[in-house]
Amino acid sequence: MTVTEPLSPTAGHVIFTEEHEALRASIRSFVDREIVPYVAEWEQHTFPDSVVRRMGELGLLGLSVPEEYGGQGGDYFTNLVLAEEIARGGSGGFLMGLSVHTDMVMPPILRFGTEAQKRRWVVPGVAGEQMYALGITEPDAGSDVAGIRTRAVRQDGGWLVNGSKTYITNGHRNSMIVLVTKTDPDAGYHGFTLFLVPMDTPGVLREQKLRKMGMHASDTALLSFADVWVDDSAVLGTVGKGFEHIMWELQAERLIGAAGCLAYSQYAFDKTLRYAKDRHTFGRPLGQHQAIRHKFADMATKLTAARALIYQTARCYARGDYPVREISMSKLYATQVAWEVADQCVQIHGGAGYMDEYDVSRVLRDIRLYRIGAGADEIMLDVIGKSFGF
Numbered sequence: 001m002t003v004t005e006p007l008s009p010t011a012g013h014v015i016f017t018e019e020h021e022a023l024r025a026s027i028r029s030f031v032d033r034e035i036v037p038y039v040a041e042w043e044q045h046t047f048p049d050s051v052v053r054r055m056g057e058l059g060l061l062g063l064s065v066p067e068e069y070g071g072q073g074g075d076y077f078t079n080l081v082l083a084e085e086i087a088r089g090g091s092g093g094f095l096m097g098l099s100v101h102t103d104m105v106m107p108p109i110l111r112f113g114t115e116a117q118k119r120r121w122v123v124p125g126v127a128g129e130q131m132y133a134l135g136i137t138e139p140d141a142g143s144d145v146a147g148i149r150t151r152a153v154r155q156d157g158g159w160l161v162n163g164s165k166t167y168i169t170n171g172h173r174n175s176m177i178v179l180v181t182k183t184d185p186d187a188g189y190h191g192f193t194l195f196l197v198p199m200d201t202p203g204v205l206r207e208q209k210l211r212k213m214g215m216h217a218s219d220t221a222l223l224s225f226a227d228v229w230v231d232d233s234a235v236l237g238t239v240g241k242g243f244e245h246i247m248w249e250l251q252a253e254r255l256i257g258a259a260g261c262l263a264y265s266q267y268a269f270d271k272t273l274r275y276a277k278d279r280h281t282f283g284r285p286l287g288q289h290q291a292i293r294h295k296f297a298d299m300a301t302k303l304t305a306a307r308a309l310i311y312q313t314a315r316c317y318a319r320g321d322y323p324v325r326e327i328s329m330s331k332l333y334a335t336q337v338a339w340e341v342a343d344q345c346v347q348i349h350g351g352a353g354y355m356d357e358y359d360v361s362r363v364l365r366d367i368r369l370y371r372i373g374a375g376a377d378e379i380m381l382d383v384i385g386k387s388f389g390f
Contacts, residue, residue, distance in 0.1 A: 015077050015311050015318075023063070023078060027085040030058060035089035042217035043362065047094045049131065049173060052101070056128020061102055065110065069118055070126040076318040079103060080259050080310075087263035090359055092366030093217025095260050100169045101125065103256045105132040105178050108249045109196070112237035117196060121176060133174035135165040135197075135223065136246065142167075143379045145180070145192075145243065150225065152181040152193060158231040159183075161195065161203075164224045171221025172209055175199055179225070180246055183239060192242030195234045203228035214365030251327050254374050255317060258334035259310050261370040262303065265338035268363040269299055272345040292348060299341045306334040325387040332380035335370040342367045 016024075034051060042048075055061050063078035065071025072078070082102070086095050106125050109117055124130040141147035150163025161181060168177070177197050184191035197204065208222040237245045273296065276287035286292055313326040345360040346353035353360050371377050 013311055015315055016081070020077055020081055023074075024081050024085055027060065027082060028088065030055070030060070031085055031089040035086070035091060035094065039089065039091045039094075039217070039362075042091055042094060044216075046173075046219050047091065047097065047217050051094075052098070052131055053128040055098075056126060061128055062106075062122075062126030065106065065122065065126050069110070069122045071122075076314065079256055080314060083256050083260035084263035087260050088267050090267055090362070091217045092264055092363065092369075093215040095264065096215050096366075096369070097131075097170050097218040099253075099256060099260060100134055101131050104134045104249060104253045107252055108178065108194070108245055109236065111248070112194075112245050113196075114233075116233065117236065121196060130175040131170055131173055133168050133170040133177045133221075134249075135168055135177045135179040137167045138164060139166050143376050145246065146189065148180055148182055148192070150179065150181045151185075152183050152195060156229070158229055159195065159234070161197070161225045161228040161230065164207075164222070166222045167210065168221045168223055169218055171223055172206055172219040177223070178236060180242055183242075187240065189243045190240050192246070193239045194236040194242040194245055195230055196236050197225075197228065197230060197234060201228050201230065213368065214362070215369055216365075250374060251322065251324060252317070254331040255310065255314060255327050257370060257374050258306075258330045259314075261338045261367060262306050262310065262334045264363060264367060265341040266303060268342050268345040268360050269296075269303065271359050272348050275349060286348070295344050295348060299344055302337045303341060306330075306337045310334055325384055328375070328380045328383040328387075331375065332377055332384070335367075336377065338367050339371060 034054060052061070059072055060082065062069065062071030063074045063082055064076055065073070067073040079102070083095070083099060086098060106122055109121055113121070121130075121132070125132060136145060136148070138148055138150060140149065150161065150165065152159045152161045161179065163181065165179070176199060179195045179197045181193055181195060182191055183193040203226045205224045205226065206221050207224050210220040210222060212220055273287070276292055276296070277285055279286040281289070287296065309326070310330045313323055313330045316323045316326065342360065342364040346364050349358055349360055352358050355361060375383075
């Protein structure tokens, strides 16, 4: 089934130009043609690399990447359009895997990388020839980045890396991982360094494919690094500045994640709206019952408010501001609203909503991750609270 009606809550917003809307229409056509028909299959086997290559051929993997690296040279808002439209395809796992590649890995390489690193990794990444992963979380360190134990020690003119990473999206298909390591355990936040580690480097082991509550279309790995040697060309940015680099990356990640998550819940809302018009109970359409109408009114109001917060924050970020408080608010509120909407959509479907054959069941399972990944709710609350001087 294709989705053809306009996504009116996003289209035409002040941050989007006619060029953005043309891009939206183009991505929507791709989604209807090459994602929607395969969502159920991908839930069983994860999405194929071929769809990523196809996106590379169409120029969709580097919308805001400079043209000299194969990108389209667009603005930050093109990334929002991509996240929103991919979410409309109905595969949270594909949205997650793609977002890691386009919005979590390639931006820090472009910002902190050398020219050689950009040529080696960004160019094939934009072309869809390679896919990447980000290695932050460990068995004993998630939101507490400072607790990372993966070590990189100077040896033989390079670095010897030992440690492990878990919950790594794209970890079974990636050709490279941006690895967060501790290079000076006595330097606190100044003792971290990022490395661009090819996955075929001796000592890198894809230990286990992890099974998850949701996001079944994406692969998630437990990785280990045993005496992995890399030379200085693998260092991303400045030695000892890895914590600052990854904190910069997390801001853009959280904002794009909030937009994608909210759009995914909008997908569930739209599906449920059609269901409430078609399904009859007690002699009339389900949506004509006051209790159900009020649910839709409440969901629509919160979706609109969350979207406005995201777009306003995106305007600030795009003009060069660094609105950490507002980004944290956007991530916190949008993901909570998205979860509430997904839950209500299942409730409105009743028993049918609990069945795998209905899309809202998948959305509910998938969307729960957003309140944990890229900074859990509790971390976002703490960041926001500290911003007031506490």
